[in-house]
Ligand SMILES: Nc1ncnc2c1ncn2[C@@H]1O[C@H](COP(=O)(O)OP(=O)(O)OP(=O)(O)O)[C@@H](O)[C@H]1O
């Protein structure tokens with residue numbers, strides 16, 4: 001035993017001597033160069049190639065690293081044995097999984113297997129940085145077979161980026177953006193202010209004719225799945241909706257329902273805060289795809305009619321005429337200290353070449369007065385769908401009763417239901433007004449709440465009939481014409497221009513009238 005310990009001690013002494021000798025003869029730089037050379041030689045004989053995706057790209061975050069992390073959260077099945085880390089992104093209400101440090105996961109793409117490794121090493125301190133850097137250096141290393149490199153790489157990376165974007169969209173709560181006054185930029189140089197969008201309106205809670213609702217949902221679904229269609233037909237991947245009807249009929253609720261249905265963000269564009277067409281274009285360029293761009297009350301936002309001849313105010317500097325002699329409208333508007341957005345500027349926004357930067361965007365305009373809109377806005381191809389939000393119909397009322405009173409059609413309410421069905425159309429009451437009555441009476445039990453509603457509806461209908469009878473025929477007709485969204489559901493809407501005179505659910509030149 002003694003000899004054994006003696007032999008071990010002399011061996012360790014020899015190793016220590018050799019190590020000291022090697023360190024003295026071969027400096028660290030030389031050793032590192034030899035290690036690199038050996039690594040290169042092994043790699044050149046290896047059947048695999050390796051790609052590093054580092055967390056930091058210079059001083060900024062590497063977008064691809066984030067995307068890979070998210071992507072692996074969807075592919076790294078727990079059965080693969082990988083250890084997953086749990087995170088919750090900013091503004092999100094759900095958790096996402098990621099690969100933990102020094103773990104590996106195997107993925108397959110186009111029939112080829114690839115391996116991802118998450119490598120974490122401590123960061124060497126030293127060096128000055130304006131921005132605090134993470135204490136660890138993290139990277140993903142992708143290993144693929146040499147022969148698969150050509151076939152896989154670009155397509156696989158595109159697939160990862162697209163999947164990560166989709167996961168982010170699903171896990172992240174919607175955002176509602178508003179444009180800052182006068183195009184002012186925020187800290188990130190963006191003209192839009194985001195807030196979490198948590199509107200509870202969905203197509204289930206929206207009170208409208210079920211067939212029309214289904215057809216709008218189908219249209220939205222077709223749009224969202226229409227990537228190949230839009231590419232094949234050479235059309236920009238965007239769609240325009242014009243929602244019109246009296247106040248309180250659910251136009252804004254419909255926009256929220258659309259956003260929740262598709263999982264899109266909403267850009268609420270306040271036109272009165274935009275001073276020129278150029279600014280409008282900039283705002284458009286800073287929107288992301290998979291979003292709904294909304295202009296509410298388009299008829300009152302800015303005066304979009306007859307803007308061809310903007311008079312230059314006398315005391316202010318006159319706008320310079322351009323080479324062709326025409327007056328610069330933006331400069332004229334700015335000189336006048338007001339918005340100089342023109343109709344053509346707005347049409348370019350939705351229709352022109354600029355509208356195609358980015359993709360998968362829905363434009364929604366709302367108005368209470370469709371007859372006030374310039375026909376150019378309503379022409380075919382401008383707004384693909386014209387949706388008339390009507391007064392509360394009986395099928396819509398049933399949805400409200402279900403939502404507010406959990407009413408399932410009890411037999412002892414049959415009488416009052418018949419009354420509601422009889423009077424609802426004549427009352428021309430909005431879903432907003434019906435909701436108010438139901439909210440106020442919902443604690444009194446469903447039957448009493450419905451009876452209260454019937455009283456309100458009857459009183460309204462009688463008042464309407466009485467008022468109409470008290471006037472001369474001509475006056476009534478005149479009022480009918482002026483009345484906002486006077487046509488009832490199913491009747492032809494009084495759009496006052498050619499583009500709206502199509503039957504319900506009929507499609508003309510890709511534009512639908514609902
Ligand atoms: N069709 C509807 N289905 C369900 N709720 C509705 C509907 N219409 C109106 N409401 C209720 O009335 C409120 C006001 O509706 P909303 O703001 O969507 O109307 P609007 O048509 O946008 O009105 P405005 O023209 O004044 O902007 C909503 O908060 C919602 O609760």
Ligand SMILES: [Mg+2]
Pocket residue numbers: 251252253296366
């Ligand atoms: Mg509204």
